[in-house]
Structure formats: structure tokens, C-alpha cells
Amino acid sequence: MSGQSLSLIGTWVETVAQALLVLRLTHSGTILGLITSVRYAPILLLSPYAGLLIDRCSKRHLLLATQADLALVSAVLGVSVLTGEIRLWQLVVLAAVFGILSAVDNPARLAFVHEVVDRPLIRNAVTLNSIxxxxxxxxxxxxxxxxxxxxxxxWCFVVNAASFGCVIASLLGLDASSLHPVPTVSRARGQLRAGLRYAASVPAISRPLLMMALVGTFTFEFEVSLPLLARTTFHGTExxxxxxxxxLGAGAVAGGLAAAWSSRTGVRRLTKAAFYYAIAVGLVAAAPTLPTAVAACLLAGAASITFLTTGNSTVQLESDPAFRGRITALWSMALVGSTPIGSPIIGALSDVASPRYALALGAAACLAAVIIGTWPSGDRQVK
Known part of the structure; x- marks a missing residue:
């Protein structure tokens, strides 16, 4: 957790820097959305295959490889910016490479939680990771x-490149004898289709995936909507x-600490979280001033962490260990892989109309997720 936390700080340093860099180079919300789309498109396209790879291989070894390669991508980007040689096409290429590596890294990290802690602690471990x-x-x-x-x-990209070393050091220093390894799946024909059929056959997995896909596509596009809201709506600085x-992050931390007190998961709880999320994002869209928008972001962050941890815990606890890599890959695809679809829409809508309308679309997506969550089913609460 220590290594991961330090690395995530570096990741957010780079995420903010990349958005600001694109806006400096292009002054276009549409291009910012397209660059963000390129960064996450491989996750949408490759996640099912990445999930099968995770089920077949050692998750720890995969993470060591992806973290080292991601560090190299950030280092190359940092050097290009510092030397003044950065061009838009370089950003596109490096964003695509980042996405290919993340297609494996994201679900591997989610699935690895089950090997670090045993089943009774899964929800709290997921919540701690989200916090x-x-x-x-x-x-x-x-x-x-x-x-x-x-x-x-x-230097933001250089800092992120260095931060990956924290994760690599922590993975190398783990006491392997204390882990709870899941047996790898032997290679066989039809395993990708089998994983998709399995996910579709379990309502407590398929419906959270559908809900996450909607919310991930239109609501979790804050990397595009918030910088545009700050610049064009409130005429603020960087x-x-x-x-x-x-x-948004501070609200999520507070919401995560509150969520850690509850051990209940399931579609019913996820539906409630989606409803509260819709209200909070709607308040961000309607905020008349920057201070009120900041306050509304606190509420949106708290709602987002509840939605994420409930959905993630539900699909992990419901999934068979033999399919867990493929299920976490589908969750990652719904959460992050949906960005290539949503970010250009959010960016273009912000340019044509206003970032407020883009955020309102995100609130509407949460309400659509509520409808999916209220479909009749045999869903049960998971302890």
C-alpha cells in the first residue's frame, strides 16, 4: 500500500500535467478529449485478452513488468518536454503505449488484492486501495x-517516472510465503468466450458492469470536464x-473512510450510490461560482468512492477465482476503457455548449445506471 500510494501520487501529478500540456499546445477541449481517448482506447480494446493473460500468469511478475515499462514511458515524455522537443504526435504515441500497458496493469492490480488478503478482508482492502x-x-x-x-x-513526468520505483521495490520486498496465490489457468481453447459467458450469466456481475460502463463513459470524464470548467466557465488559472x-479527491477520501465501516455490497447498494452520485455531479454542473463548485466536488468525490468500491467489491466477491482476472479486466474496461468513447463527447460538448452541459450529461448517466440497478433480479447482499 505504501509503494502503491506513492506511485499513485506521481500518476496524478502526470495526469494533471498532461491535461495542462495539451491545452497549452492546442487550446482545444476537443483535442484534449481525443488525446485522453487515445490514452485509454487500448484498455477498451485489449482488456478481455489482458484478463485471460492475468488468469494464466503470475500477477506479481506481470505487475513488475508493467510498472517498469510505464516508468520508461513517463521518463521519455518528461525528457521530451524538458528539452522542448515535445510535439502533439509524440503525445499521441506515448498515450497509446501507456494505454496498452495499463490494459494489463489495472486489472492485475485489482486481482492481486485477493492474493494479498483473504476473502473476509476483500471489501476493506478494496476500500483502502480506493482511499x-x-x-x-x-x-x-x-x-x-x-x-x-x-x-x-x-518535471511532473519525471516525478511520475521515479514514483513507479516505489511499487517495484514493494513488489520485490513482499513476503511471498504470506500471499494467498490463486492457481493459474492452463491454456485452452475458448477461454475468452467462457469468461464473457460467465460474466453475463451472473446478474451480480453483469449489472454492475453495465452500470459502470455507463458511468465510466459519461461521468468519470473529470480529466476533461474539470480543467475546461475551471478555464472557460470560471476563467480561472491552472x-x-x-x-x-x-x-474531488478529498471528498473521496472522506467517503471511503465512511464506506469502510459498512461490509455490505450488492446491486441494491450500488444503485443507491449511483443515485447519490447523480445528485452530486448535478450540483457541480449547476454551481454558480468556483468555491461552490469546489464544495460540490467534495460531495461528488464521496459519492464516487462509494459507487466504485461497492461495484468493485461486488464483482470480485461474486466471481469464481478461475475467472477473476477476466472479470477484473471487464471491470477495468467498463471503468477506464469507456474513456475513449466518453472523453471526445465530453470535450466536444464542452466546446460547443459548456462544460456545465457535459457534467449534466454525466449526472444523467448516473440516473440511467439507477434504472439498470432497479431491474428485477435475484440479487443478494454479499457479506
Whole structure:
């Protein structure tokens, strides 16, 4: 958790820096959305295959490989920016490479949780992981703002490259005898289709995946909507975006600590979380001033962490261990892989109309997820 938390701070430093870099180079919300789309398109296209790879291989070894390669991508990007040689096409290529590696890294990290802790602690482990992600969302943008205003954007990518070393060191230092390894799946024909059929046959897996796909496509596009809201709606500086994204993370930390007290999961709880999320994002869209938008982001962050941890815990606890890599890959595809579809839409809608309309579309997507969650089923609460 220590290594992962430090690395996630670096990731958010780079995420903020990349958005600001694209806007500096292009001054276009549409292009920002397209670059974000390129970054996450491989996750949409490759996640099912990545999940099968995870079920067949050692998750720890896969993570060592992906973390080292992701560090190299960030280092190359940092050097290009610092030397003044960065071009838009380089951003596109490096974003695509980042996405290919993340297609394996994201679900491998989710599935690896089951090997670090045993079943009774899964929900709290997932919540703890989500809290660390959102602590990073608070700290990372703050560090990014300081670096951008002092030494420049390029050093943000260098910091992220160095932060991957924390994860690599922690993976190498783990006591392997204390893990709970899941037996790998032997290679056979039809395993990809079998994983898809399995996910579709379990309502407590298929419906959270559908709900996450909707919310991931149109609501979780804050990397596009919030910088545009800060710049075009509130006419703020780059620091304004850091305040918005930082508030989102702070709310998620508070919401995550509250969620850790409850051990209940399931579609019913996920549906309630989607409803509260719709209200919170709607408040961000309607906020008349930057301070009120920051306050609304606190609520949106709390709702988002509840939605994420409930959905993630539900699909992991419901999945058979032999299919867990493929199920977590489908969850990653619904959460992150949906970005290539949603980010250009959110960016274009922000340019044509307003970032407020883009955020309102995200709130509407949460309400659509509520409808999916209320379909009659035999869903049960998972302890």
C-alpha cells in the first residue's frame, strides 16, 4: 500500500500535467478529449485478452513488468518536454503505449488484492486501495501545481517516472510465503468466450458492469470536464483545476473512510450510490461560482468512492477465482476503457455548449445506471 500510494501520487501529478500540456499546445477541449481517448482506447480494446493473460500468469511478475515499462514511458515524455522537443504526435504515441500497458496493469492490480488478503478482508482492502487513490488525487494535483509554477511541466513526468520505483521495490520486498496465490489457468481453447459467458450469466456481475460502463463513459470524464470548467466557465488559472480535482479527491477520501465501516455490497447498494452520485455531479454542473463548485466536488468525490468500491467489491466477491482476472479486466474496461468513447463527447460538448452541459450529461448517466440497478433480479447482499 505504501509503494502503491506513492506511485499513485506521481500518476496524478502526470495526469494533471498532461491535461495542462495539451491545452497549452492546442487550446482545444476537443483535442484534449481525443488525446485522453487515445490514452485509454487500448484498455477498451485489449482488456478481455489482458484478463485471460492475468488468469494464466503470475500477477506479481506481470505487475513488475508493467510498472517498469510505464516508468520508461513517463521518463521519455518528461525528457521530451524538458528539452522542448515535445510535439502533439509524440503525445499521441506515448498515450497509446501507456494505454496498452495499463490494459494489463489495472486489472492485475485489482486481482492481486485477493492474493494479498483473504476473502473476509476483500471489501476493506478494496476500500483502502480506493482511499489511497483518492489521497493521491488530493496530493498529486497540489504537487503538480507547485511544479508547473516553479520548475515547469516537464518535471511532473519525471516525478511520475521515479514514483513507479516505489511499487517495484514493494513488489520485490513482499513476503511471498504470506500471499494467498490463486492457481493459474492452463491454456485452452475458448477461454475468452467462457469468461464473457460467465460474466453475463451472473446478474451480480453483469449489472454492475453495465452500470459502470455507463458511468465510466459519461461521468468519470473529470480529466476533461474539470480543467475546461475551471478555464472557460470560471476563467480561472491552472490552480483552479487543481482545487477542483483536489476537492474531488478529498471528498473521496472522506467517503471511503465512511464506506469502510459498512461490509455490505450488492446491486441494491450500488444503485443507491449511483443515485447519490447523480445528485452530486448535478450540483457541480449547476454551481454558480468556483468555491461552490469546489464544495460540490467534495460531495461528488464521496459519492464516487462509494459507487466504485461497492461495484468493485461486488464483482470480485461474486466471481469464481478461475475467472477473476477476466472479470477484473471487464471491470477495468467498463471503468477506464469507456474513456475513449466518453472523453471526445465530453470535450466536444464542452466546446460547443459548456462544460456545465457535459457534467449534466454525466449526472444523467448516473440516473440511467439507477434504472439498470432497479431491474428485477435475484440479487443478494454479499457479506
Amino acid at each position: 489511497s487513490m483518492n489521497v493521491a488525487r488530493v496530493i498529486g494535483p497540489t504537487i503538480a501545481a507547485v511544479l508547473v509554477s516553479t520548475v515547469g511541466i516537464g 490552480t483552479a483545476y487543481s482545487w477542483l480535482i483536489g476537492a
